Amino acid sequence: MTEAIARRPGYRSTWTQVFRSPAARLVVKRLLLAIPITLGVTILTFWVINLIPGNPAQALLGPEATPDQIRAMEIQLGLDRPAHERYLDWLGGAVTGDLGTSLVSGQAVAPQLTERLAVTGELILLALVGALALAVPVALRAAHRPNGLFDRMTTIVNVTGLSVANYVLALLLVLVFSVTLGALPAIGFVPLSESIGGNLTSLILPATALGFPLLCVYTRFLRADLVDQMQGQDYVVTAQAKGIEPWKVLVRHALRNSSFGLIALVGLNLGTLIGVTVIIEQIFALPGIGQLLLQAINARDVVVIQAVVVVFAVVTVLANLAADLLQAILDPRIRYGDR
Amino acid sequence: MRTKFQLMAALMAVVFGAVACSQGASTGAAPSAAGSPQRGGQLIVLKDNSFDGSWPTGLDPATNATGGANIAQMAAIYGGLFQLTANDDGSGAKVVPHQAESFQMLDGGKTLKIKIRSGITFSDGTPLDAEAVRFNIQRNMDSTCTCRPIWQLAKNGITTEGTDTVVLRFMVPTASAVNNFPIANVNWIASPAALKKMGPDKFRLTPVGAGPFKVVSNRLSSELVLERNPTYFKQGLPYLDRLTFKAIGGDQAAYQALLAGQADAFEGMTTTPLLDQATKNDKLTVTVQPPTSPYVVQLNTKIAPFNNEKARQAIYYATDFNAIARGVFKNKFPVSQTFTAPGGLFHHPQGVPGYRGYNLAEAKRLVQEVGGITVTLGTLADYVARQVNIALQTQWRQAGINVKIEDYQLNRLVQTFNGGKWQAMLQTAGAWDPAAGVGVAFRFASTSPFTGVKDDHLDGLLNRAAAEVDPAARDKLYAEAGKYISDKAYAPFGLAFAPANLAVKGVHGPGLTTKIPPLVVNSGILWDQVWRDK
Numbered sequence: 001m002t003e004a005i006a007r008r009p010g011y012r013s014t015w016t017q018v019f020r021s022p023a024a025r026l027v028v029k030r031l032l033l034a035i036p037i038t039l040g041v042t043i044l045t046f047w048v049i050n051l052i053p054g055n056p057a058q059a060l061l062g063p064e065a066t067p068d069q070i071r072a073m074e075i076q077l078g079l080d081r082p083a084h085e086r087y088l089d090w091l092g093g094a095v096t097g098d099l100g101t102s103l104v105s106g107q108a109v110a111p112q113l114t115e116r117l118a119v120t121g122e123l124i125l126l127a128l129v130g131a132l133a134l135a136v137p138v139a140l141r142a143a144h145r146p147n148g149l150f151d152r153m154t155t156i157v158n159v160t161g162l163s164v165a166n167y168v169l170a171l172l173l174v175l176v177f178s179v180t181l182g183a184l185p186a187i188g189f190v191p192l193s194e195s196i197g198g199n200l201t202s203l204i205l206p207a208t209a210l211g212f213p214l215l216c217v218y219t220r221f222l223r224a225d226l227v228d229q230m231q232g233q234d235y236v237v238t239a240q241a242k243g244i245e246p247w248k249v250l251v252r253h254a255l256r257n258s259s260f261g262l263i264a265l266v267g268l269n270l271g272t273l274i275g276v277t278v279i280i281e282q283i284f285a286l287p288g289i290g291q292l293l294l295q296a297i298n299a300r301d302v303v304v305i306q307a308v309v310v311v312f313a314v315v316t317v318l319a320n321l322a323a324d325l326l327q328a329i330l331d332p333r334i335r336y337g338d339r
Numbered sequence: 340m341r342t343k344f345q346l347m348a349a350l351m352a353v354v355f356g357a358v359a360c361s362q363g364a365s366t367g368a369a370p371s372a373a374g375s376p377q378r379g380g381q382l383i384v385l386k387d388n389s390f391d392g393s394w395p396t397g398l399d400p401a402t403n404a405t406g407g408a409n410i411a412q413m414a415a416i417y418g419g420l421f422q423l424t425a426n427d428d429g430s431g432a433k434v435v436p437h438q439a440e441s442f443q444m445l446d447g448g449k450t451l452k453i454k455i456r457s458g459i460t461f462s463d464g465t466p467l468d469a470e471a472v473r474f475n476i477q478r479n480m481d482s483t484c485t486c487r488p489i490w491q492l493a494k495n496g497i498t499t500e501g502t503d504t505v506v507l508r509f510m511v512p513t514a515s516a517v518n519n520f521p522i523a524n525v526n527w528i529a530s531p532a533a534l535k536k537m538g539p540d541k542f543r544l545t546p547v548g549a550g551p552f553k554v555v556s557n558r559l560s561s562e563l564v565l566e567r568n569p570t571y572f573k574q575g576l577p578y579l580d581r582l583t584f585k586a587i588g589g590d591q592a593a594y595q596a597l598l599a600g601q602a603d604a605f606e607g608m609t610t611t612p613l614l615d616q617a618t619k620n621d622k623l624t625v626t627v628q629p630p631t632s633p634y635v636v637q638l639n640t641k642i643a644p645f646n647n648e649k650a651r652q653a654i655y656y657a658t659d660f661n662a663i664a665r666g667v668f669k670n671k672f673p674v675s676q677t678f679t680a681p682g683g684l685f686h687h688p689q690g691v692p693g694y695r696g697y698n699l700a701e702a703k704r705l706v707q708e709v710g711g712i713t714v715t716l717g718t719l720a721d722y723v724a725r726q727v728n729i730a731l732q733t734q735w736r737q738a739g740i741n742v743k744i745e746d747y748q749l750n751r752l753v754q755t756f757n758g759g760k761w762q763a764m765l766q767t768a769g770a771w772d773p774a775a776g777v778g779v780a781f782r783f784a785s786t787s788p789f790t791g792v793k794d795d796h797l798d799g800l801l802n803r804a805a806a807e808v809d810p811a812a813r814d815k816l817y818a819e820a821g822k823y824i825s826d827k828a829y830a831p832f833g834l835a836f837a838p839a840n841l842a843v844k845g846v847h848g849p850g851l852t853t854k855i856p857p858l859v860v861n862s863g864i865l866w867d868q869v870w871r872d873k
Contacts, residue, residue, distance in 0.1 A: 282588025
């Protein structure tokens with residue numbers, strides 16, 4: 001029976017349908033595009049690091065090192081080999097999942113990355129989820145009555161939040177919640193495997209320092225889009241003409257349309273967010289990937305820097321891909337290839 | 340990054356000043372009478388991740404390239420053959436045998452015999468004997484770390500006599516060899532058996548020593564967790580059950596973490612506005628260590644304008660370090676006229692006879708006489724150094740000197756020195772023993788890449804001082820060298836700065852809450868004697 005159906009002219013199996021769908025083509029296209037992007041990023045990173053004055057040997061040994069000591073260290077680290085040789089060696093390993101061995105510590109990079117990515121990933125996830133979870137209702141409430149009291153207060157908070165640098169906010173949060181109130185830890189990280197409560201507690205302040213400016217950006221962005229939708233779009237007028245309550249129009253119709261821009265913004269934000277974690281992890285002494293990157297930059301540990309940059313690039317590409325897919329789910333025109 | 344955080348710290352210090360001051364006032368600067376040591380408890384010690392909180396190459400003495408910065412971690416794991424100790428106020432500092440039992444300097448400083456205490460074992464149960472020490476010294480002398488001593492050892496110059504004596508034979512008299520131990524990697528003796536068993540890559544992560552603590556976990560440049568070594572050779576020590584070193588991003592973050600009760604101590608605070616706040620805070624004990632290395636304005640005598648002695652004299656007369664110490668640093672740090680400072684050996688507080696002090700009229704006259712001076716004054720990007728450089732620029736401009744200031748990151752600084760085109764550099768010079776570690780020769784010997792001076796007479800003085808066994812004769816030679824530098828106007832000396840240790844009240848320990856002269860930058864805390872109130 002099944003075979004008979006399969007032999008019918010024009011029949012497409014479920015898998016064929018999936019692979020031929022615009023969404024699948026989008027995924028494949030993006031994934032293929034990720035390869036040259038990642039490769040380009042690694043070449044650029046390697047090139048830039050080699051252009052920076054100094055080298056790992058000098059960075060490690062400090063200002064007191066003599067030229068002989070530096071030379072000996074360069075040989076110990078393998079830096080006496082040509083740059084392209086070192087890059088190709090690294091690349092050969094990277095494509096098989098071996099991200100190399102740190103020039104400085106002599107330890108395999110991949111396990112370090114895995115361990116630290118868990119910390120940074122959780123921090124970013126908490127910051128993003130927290131920012132979005134608050135931004136959506138706040139923006140809805142503000143857009144419900146544009147220029148009303150709540151909207152104006154939101155604007156003041158948002159502008160203030162956008163004006164304060166993450167590290168200043170981090171120190172202020174520590175001052176208030178750790179030093180003065182003693183309610184939350186100022187430094188350190190508790191792994192999820194040790195304690196769920198402890199883990200969340202240890203990340204509240206860093207995630208807030210990271211997420212608050214995002215909350216402000218998202219709120220302003222979404223509120224502006226919602227107001228725009230509510231004030232001029234035909235479908236809103238139609239919905240209102242049908243007698244649907246303004247709140248319902250806002251939540252059920254306008255929010256869906258406004259969320260496209262927000263989703264794209266979140267995807268684009270992720271790259272910046274990873275950069276900010278470098279500072280946040282220093283202040284809160286979190287053993288994340290940002291801390292690892294900073295140490296590697298200080299030591300000119302090109303192998304670790306390469307690996308971290310690759311991870312950043314892949315995560316950014318995947319995040320943007322996820323954003324596109326989410327938009328495709330929300331917008332049938334994208335899903336069915338009309339747009 | 341350290342610079343960024345220091346600037347941030349200074350800014351935040353002002354912002355948070357009122358809050359911190361409202362938490363009460365005390366005389367935190369003085370070491371408190373600690374009472375009887377108590378056993379037990381744990382300590383979390385914060386370390387600046389741009390300096391001593393960075394141990395990227397691990398903690399094997401032979402491969403730790405940043406051993407000079409990681410003295411605290413190394414001492415906690417390995418103890419050390421020798422230690423620098425001092426009275427609570429930092430006076431009477433001396434190097435004493437620790438895992439070594441005694442030493443003898445023979446043959447006019449060309450032979451050093453070290454007797455090892457009997458019965459010491461590493462935490463893996465193997466013996467710390469003469470052969471283990473010989474193996475380690477040999478291995479550590481081949482290290483690329485700048486904490487490796489620059490000794491000219493004779494061929495086969497490291498031998499043993501019996502099971503308890505190690506003999507070092509030098510090509511030239513090396514009187515300061517013992518004083519070199521506490522700041523050198525040869526002081527840290529690792530278990531040869533554990534090294535062989537684990538291999539160097541694993542050993543650098545979980546090293547085995549005979550110090551007061553043994554490694555529980557080690558996340559490089561992030562967190563090092565240690566626990567009491569039950570086989571430690573000193574009865575009843577260490578007091579603490581557990582000791583954790585945690586890297587943190589700068590003074591401000593560390594200060595707040597201490598106030599929040601998240602950590603118990605922080606070594607090496609340099610941001611002076613925060614230091615002011617900390618000394619007024621009744622939760623903290625602040626111990627400013629006795630300085631050993633004064634700032635010096637190195638003048639490059641090999642190129643213009645300072646190949647002209649009169650131009651160098653003009654700089655001396657235009658420089659008023661007393662005003663900088665008073666105005667910028669509120670007299671927290673003393674001013675020195677030579678390469679020694681109050682915390683170090685061979686220091687004479689009365690200064691150098693004939694030293695050219697501040698004299699603006701004379702400076703202006705000399706500037707005119709040489710037809711004007713234009714100079715670039717550089718320094719390492721660091722909070723205190725930058726403050727001093729800005730002040731110097733202001734003072735020199737008053738004398739008619741055209742000054743441009745620059746601060747360099749480490750690599751740029753080294754390149755600038757190596758390029759040889761630099762004119763003036765604010766740096767630190769000297770050490771607890773001027774012949775040990777980054778001592779005076781580093782800034783003044785003709786062979787050093789970081790000197791602006793090429794003078795055979797000065798080289799001779801410094802070499803003779805380093806070789807001299809008799810302390811009184813050494814003192815005389817260093818005084819002579821100091822006067823010679825002053826007479827030739829090679830480099831005006833100034834503020835003798837040392838960082839401070841912060842500890843929460845109830846924590847006590849030599850070098851942490853009492854004063855011990857700094858070894859490289861921070862003091863060598865005697866971790867086995869650190870304890871806390873229960």
